[in-house]
Amino acid sequence: MSSLPSDTSPNRVEHQHTDKGYVPVYTTAVVEQPWDAYTPVDHDVWAQLFKRQRELLVGRASDAFLAAQDAMGMTPDAIPKFEELNAILQRATGWTLVGVEGLLPELTFFEHLANRRFPVTWWIRKPEQLDYLEEPDIFHDVFGHVPLLVHPVFADYMQAYGEGGLRAARLGMIDALARLYWYTVEFGLIRDGGDLKLYGAGIVSSYGESLFAIDDPSPNRIGFDLERVMRSLYRIDDYQQNYFVIDSFEDLLQQTRDADLEPIYDRLRDQEAIDVGRLLPTDRILHAGTQAYAHGKANA
Numbered sequence: 001m002s003s004l005p006s007d008t009s010p011n012r013v014e015h016q017h018t019d020k021g022y023v024p025v026y027t028t029a030v031v032e033q034p035w036d037a038y039t040p041v042d043h044d045v046w047a048q049l050f051k052r053q054r055e056l057l058v059g060r061a062s063d064a065f066l067a068a069q070d071a072m073g074m075t076p077d078a079i080p081k082f083e084e085l086n087a088i089l090q091r092a093t094g095w096t097l098v099g100v101e102g103l104l105p106e107l108t109f110f111e112h113l114a115n116r117r118f119p120v121t122w123w124i125r126k127p128e129q130l131d132y133l134e135e136p137d138i139f140h141d142v143f144g145h146v147p148l149l150v151h152p153v154f155a156d157y158m159q160a161y162g163e164g165g166l167r168a169a170r171l172g173m174i175d176a177l178a179r180l181y182w183y184t185v186e187f188g189l190i191r192d193g194g195d196l197k198l199y200g201a202g203i204v205s206s207y208g209e210s211l212f213a214i215d216d217p218s219p220n221r222i223g224f225d226l227e228r229v230m231r232s233l234y235r236i237d238d239y240q241q242n243y244f245v246i247d248s249f250e251d252l253l254q255q256t257r258d259a260d261l262e263p264i265y266d267r268l269r270d271q272e273a274i275d276v277g278r279l280l281p282t283d284r285i286l287h288a289g290t291q292a293y294a295h296g297k298a299n300a
């Protein structure tokens with residue numbers, strides 16, 4: 001047991017303030033999940049978060065997400081073991097989870113995705129952080145991201161995204177790709193039957209945003225448009241003011257994998273980024289938000 005950490009806290013490397021907010025940065029190394037070191041409090045945090053979110057997500061998350069979560073065999077009983085999740089993923093889509101301390105630099109992250117490896121933060125938040133955490137922990141990563149990796153089409157999208165990221169990095173377009181990730185993988189909505197449903201990991205792992213993104217009249221909900229999304233600024237430390245709605249995972253995959261993105265990048269270089277919360281005349285607006293939430297904050 002002497003090789004295990006004495007407590008289940010992450011090893012931070014440095015912190016950075018950026019135009020998007022506060023960003024913690026960690027070592028890029030892959031680490032073993034120190035499963036035996038999780039405390040009863042850690043498992044209890046998992047249980048509380050799991051039960052609360054599952055209950056909230058039935059009827060709000062897309063059926064594909066809920067089915068995928070069931071297929072992964074996740075329960076509130078204990079923090080899942082990467083080994084057991086990997087056995088299921090390997091068979092389903094060939095993805096592998098690797099343990100990490102937290103956020104990785106973009107290139108390292110793209111490299112993992114392009115090789116069908118998903119980096120998962122091994123540590124879990126403290127009991128006083130149930131409602132909000134400004135960086136990924138194992139609940140966000142495993143509960144939020146891992147399920148859709150068993151979905152064959154979404155699994156291919158994630159790999160295509162990583163490959164696109166590596167190409168974009170060579171063309172100096174990492175920011176555009178980061179926005180695509182943000183507004184799909186993290187904060188995406190999808191049309192499901194006649195309804196809007198959640199699938200983004202940043203939403204489905206957050207109690208407050210699971211309600212806000214789908215039930216609240218404040219934010220705009222806009223039909224997904226790849227070029228528009230790649231121009232859209234975002235904040236990492238508050239609810240979104242714009243959500244983008246895809247028609248299907250097939251459509252998302254087709255637009256990003258089969259498309260020639262270089263003409264888009266050429267246009268992006270000459271265009272201004274679009275501010276958080278703005279609507280454009282060309283937007284396909286599914287719901288024009290009241291922006292009451294954003295205005296309330298500005299006047300507070």
Ligand code: HBI
Pocket residue numbers: 100102103104105106109110119120121136177178179181182
């Ligand atoms: N690192 N571990 C981890 N998980 C992420 O979701 C992640 C990351 N590094 C960068 C990043 N996401 C985003 O900036 C994407 O746009 C690439």
Ligand code: FE
Pocket residue numbers: 136140141145186201202
């Ligand atoms: Fe995430």
